[in-house]
Amino acid sequence: MSGEKFQAHEIRDFIKINYKYTMGGQSKFFIELKNNKKLLGTKCTKCGKTWMPPRINCSECYEPADWIEMKQTGTIEVSTIVWYTTSAFIKAIPYGVAFVKLDGADTALLQGIFSENLVPSKVKKGSFVKAVFLKEREGKMTDFFFVPEDEYETWINKPEYEGGV
C-alpha cells in the first residue's frame, strides 16, 4: 500500500423499473380528468372536509368520502419559480409551482403555474388562477396546469391547450 498511488475504478450503471401502476380508489379522479376535463375532489361523509388531492376515505374520521366536482378556479396560497432542478426537469426551467386552493376546497393542491411573464409578482399569494388542459390527455397530473386569470384566454387559444368545463 505505502507509496502506491490510489486509482479509482468507476463503472456506468443505472436502475430502471417499468410500471403499470393502478391508481386504485383514486382512479375516478384521473379518468374524469382525462375524458371530461373535470377536477374531482372528495368530501367526507361525516365531517364534510373536502380533500384535494382526493382520498376516498377521510383520514380524520375513518369514514368514506364522496366524489364531488370542484371548481376550476382558485387562489395561490404560496408559490416559487424553479431555476435549478433535477436531471428529469432541466429542460423545463424556469418553471413555476404553486399550492392552489380551488374555490370551495379545504386543502391546497400542488400544480404547475404557467405564465407569459413568469415573475414572482405574477404568481404571488392571493393571485387568482384558472385551470388549462392539454388537448392530448393521459390521465395524469400533467394533463392540466394553472394560469393567472388574466392570461386564461391567451393560453386556451394555443393549439395544444384548451379550456375546462
Place this chain on the structure above:
Amino acid sequence: MPNRVAIIGVGITPFRARYLDKTYFELAYDATKLALDDANKNGAQITHKDLESTVYGIYNELFERQFMPDIFTNSYLGMNDKPGTRIASGGATGGYTVRMAYAEVASGLSDLCLCIGLEKCNDCYDEQTGVTTPEVLNAIAYSADMTYEYPMGMMAASSYVSMVNAHYEEFGNPTEEQMAYVSIKNHGNAMLNPKAQSPMKVTVEDVMYSRIICYPFKMLDCCLYSEASAALILANEQKVKELGVEKPIWITGVAAANTDCFIGNRESIGRLYSNIEAAKAAYKMAGLDYDKIKEQIDVAELHDAFSGQEVISYEELGFVPFGEGGPWIEKSFEKPGEGPWLEGELPCCPSGGLIGCGHAVGATGIMSTGEAALQLREEAGKHQVTIEKGRSIAHSIGGPGAAYAAVIVMANEEGLKKP
C-alpha cells in the same frame, strides 16, 4: 422505568463532495472505528465485538445503488449474527436513528449499541450535463409523492421554499438578507471545523448574487449534498459505570413527529408542526421548558438544509417568539454575545451545520448529535462554545415537505444537576 442512555463515543468522517477511494460501507467502517477510538479515549476498553446491536440510518437506496444497504454494511462492520435495523426518514434519518438507538438501549434490548448513519450520493451522475448534482436531485425527487407532486418537478428546495415563502407572507421575514446571515454564519463556522465540506467567508452580497435556485433561495442559501458517515456508541448507565466512561453525555430527551407530507393539507403552510411537536415533547422529557429553552441550553445543532428554514426553526424550537426569527439573527450580526452566532447567547450550528459541513443525509443528524455531544465534553475543537448549563440539542428534519422532525436533548454530568 427505561434505562438511562449515554453517548460514550463519537466518530465522524470528513464530509466531502466525493470519496473516490471509498464505498458507502467503507465509509461506515471508518466512522465506526473513529467512534470506538473515541469511546476508548473516553475511558472505555471496547472493540466492535462488544457492540450488541446496530441501528442504521441510510436514506436513499438510489444513492447507494443498493437496496437494503444496511445488511452489506453489517457484514463489512463485522456485526454478523447480531440485530441490525435500518431507519430511513428522509433528511431526518439521522435524528430518527438516534431515537431508535436510544430506544434499543433504554428498553434493555441492548446494553451497548452502535448508532450509525451513512450516505454516499455523488456516485449518481447526469450524463446530459456531465455532473452529479442534477442526478442526485433526481434520486431524491422520488421522495415526493409520485402521483401528485413528482410530476410537477417538486424537489427538496422547492418544497422548503414553499414553507419559507408562506412564513414570509405571514410575518414579513425571513428576508433575503436575513437568510444571507445564516449563510454567513454557517459557512463561517465551518472554517473552524476541519471535517466540513464548505468552509467559506461570505458576505451578504456574495449570497444575494449567487445563482438563483428557486425563488428566493440562492446557491449559498442551500446546503451541498455530501458523502460521509457518522457513528455514536450508546450505552446504558450500568455499562457506563462498568466501562469507566469518563465523560458520558446523557440523552435526556428524544422526540419525533411526522406532520402531513402534503404541504397543502396543513392548516398553515408556513409552519412545520412536526418541529413544534418534537421540540415540545423532547424538552418535556428532559424536564426543560419550551418557553425558556434558549436560557436552558448552551448550544443547538440545527437542520439548516436551507438558510430560511434555520430562521423558522429558531421560532418553532422555542428560541424566539413566532415572527422574530429573522430579526433575531439580523440584529445580532457583528454583536458578540447575542443571537445564534458562535459567541452568541445561543450558538446555532457551531459545526457549520449542513450549509457549512454538507448534507450526507443519513449521516447528517448523527453528525449533529455527535457534535452537540462533543460540545458538552468541551472537546469540539476550534468551534467549541462556552458550556455553562451543560445541555445541548440536535435537530433533524426532512422528507416530503419536511414532514419528519426529531429533536434530541443531551446533558453532561453537570447538566443533569442544574435546574
